[in-house]
Amino acid sequence: GEDVEQSLFLSVREGDSSVINCTYTDSSSTYLYWYKQEPGAGLQLLTYIFSNMDMKQDQRLTVLLNKKDKHLSLRIADTQTGDSAIYFCAETSPRGGGYQKVTFGTGTKLQVIP
Amino acid sequence: DAGVIQSPRHEVTEMGQEVTLRCKPISGHNSLFWYRQTMMRGLELLIYFNNNVPIDDSGMPEDRFSAKMPNASFSTLKIQPSEPRDSAVYFCASSSPRGDTQYFGPGTRLTVL
Numbered sequence: 001g002e003d004v005e006q007s008l009f010l011s012v013r014e015g016d017s018s019v020i021n022c023t024y025t026d027s028s029s030t031y032l033y034w035y036k037q038e039p040g041a042g043l044q045l046l047t048y049i050f051s052n053m054d055m056k057q058d059q060r061l062t063v064l065l066n067k068k069d070k071h072l073s074l075r076i077a078d079t080q081t082g083d084s085a086i087y088f089c090a091e092t093s094p095r096g097g098g099y100q101k102v103t104f105g106t107g108t109k110l111q112v113i114p
Numbered sequence: 115d116a117g118v119i120q121s122p123r124h125e126v127t128e129m130g131q132e133v134t135l136r137c138k139p140i141s142g143h144n145s146l147f148w149y150r151q152t153m154m155r156g157l158e159l160l161i162y163f164n165n166n167v168p169i170d171d172s173g174m175p176e177d178r179f180s181a182k183m184p185n186a187s188f189s190t191l192k193i194q195p196s197e198p199r200d201s202a203v204y205f206c207a208s209s210s211p212r213g214d215t216q217y218f219g220p221g222t223r224l225t226v227l
Contacts, residue, residue, distance in 0.1 A: 033215070042118075042205055042218035043157075088157065099169055102147075102216060104157040 004105035006089055011111045018076040020108045022089030025070060029091040030100065032065060034074045037086045037107070046074070046087075076110075084112045116140075118219035120206050126225045132194040135222045138187055139208030147216060148181055148191050149205040157205075163189065196226045 003025045012018045024032070029051050035043040049056045049063045049072075056063045062075040072091075076083055089105040119138040127133055139146050148160040162170040163183045174181070178197070183189040193200055203223050207216040 031215075035218075042220045043207075045215055045217065048215065095170075099162070099164065101162075101170070102159065106156045 120219035137206030143208035
């Protein structure tokens with residue numbers, strides 16, 4: 001079945017870049033996502049990339065996709081204390097009838113040290 | 115748009131009681147998802163509705179859990195009877211017919227004593 005793996009924890013200093021990594025197993029993935037969850041809140045979509053793209057940049061966020069290795073990364077430039085949160089990687093894959101099943105990773109807790 | 119609305123935000127109940135969680139998806143969205151989040155198991159998909167019809171309920175833990183979507187703007191997740199191991203944060207999410215992005219509600223934190 002589908003599996004999405006992430007490291008559990010990352011600690012960086014304020015102003016440095018953060019890189020959060022994710023690997024997945026489903027070769028039929030169509031979209032890959034990064035969500036952010038702050039304490040006590042729901043998941044907030046940060047960005048997503050279509051599976052035929054290699055890179056997507058959105059302000060401080062850069063998403064890199066290596067489809068051959070099934071590896072996705074999220075780079076946050078100039079990390080701020082407000083970026084401290086749990087980051088979830090997710091992928092969707094078609095299941096027929098227009099249904100896209102979403103599989104989430106375990107989440108990576110990013111701690112930004114002032 | 116108000117986003118996905120869930121109620122209540124917090125629920126504390128005793129073992130054996132019935133619990134009903136509610137969700138109002140974003141207007142115009144035709145897909146609705148119920149998730150459960152715990153420290154041990156992470157984020158799990160419980161059930162997925164498309165056009166008010168349950169499509170995938172393979173994640174529903176057992177018969178104590180049931181979900182309904184009587185119309186396009188409302189869904190419920192019911193647990194009867196509740197058990198302490200049901201304690202978790204339950205999220206509702208919805209997506210548009212394009213189906214490429216899910217938008218999450220703020221969640222309901224359920225504590226079963």
